[in-house]
Amino acid sequence: MLHVLTPSLLAAVFSLMLIDFFDTMGSVVAVGEQAGFVDKDGRVPEIKGIRAVDSLGAAFGGLFGSSSITTYVESAAGVAQGGRTGLMPIVTGLCFVVVAFFSPVIRMIGGGISIPA
Numbered sequence: 001m002l003h004v005l006t007p008s009l010l011a012a013v014f015s016l017m018l019i020d021f022f023d024t025m026g027s028v029v030a031v032g033e034q035a036g037f038v039d040k041d042g043r044v045p046e047i048k049g050i051r052a053v054d055s056l057g058a059a060f061g062g063l064f065g066s067s068s069i070t071t072y073v074e075s076a077a078g079v080a081q082g083g084r085t086g087l088m089p090i091v092t093g094l095c096f097v098v099v100a101f102f103s104p105v106i107r108m109i110g111g112g113i114s115i116p117a
Contacts, residue, residue: 020070024054027071035079 032044039045054071061069078088 020054020058020068024051024071027075031075031079034076035084 028044028047028050029038029042032038037044044050050071057069061067075083075089078092083089
C-alpha cells in the first residue's frame, strides 16, 4: 500500500490540486466581480465556504468515479441573467436530474433526432 505514495505520484496529485485551486479561484473572482460581490480590495466575502464546497465536490466526484465536480466559469451566464442566490444552481441541477431520468427514453429513439443539429 505504501508503494502508492511515491514522490512522482505526490507531485502529480499536487499539480492537479493546484490546477483545480487556481481554476476555482479565477472562476469565483470573475463571477463574483460580475455579480457585484467582490469588495473594493478585490476580496470575495465568505471565500472559505466556497473553497470548502468546491473541495468536497472534487473529492466526492473522484470518489464516485465521475469527472471533477468543481466551479465553472459558465456560472457567469446565470449571473448575467440575474442569478445572485443559490436558487439558480439548484434549478439547473434539478433540470439535469430530469434530463438524466429521460435519457434512456431518448436513447431508444436513436441518434437520428440529434444528428441534424
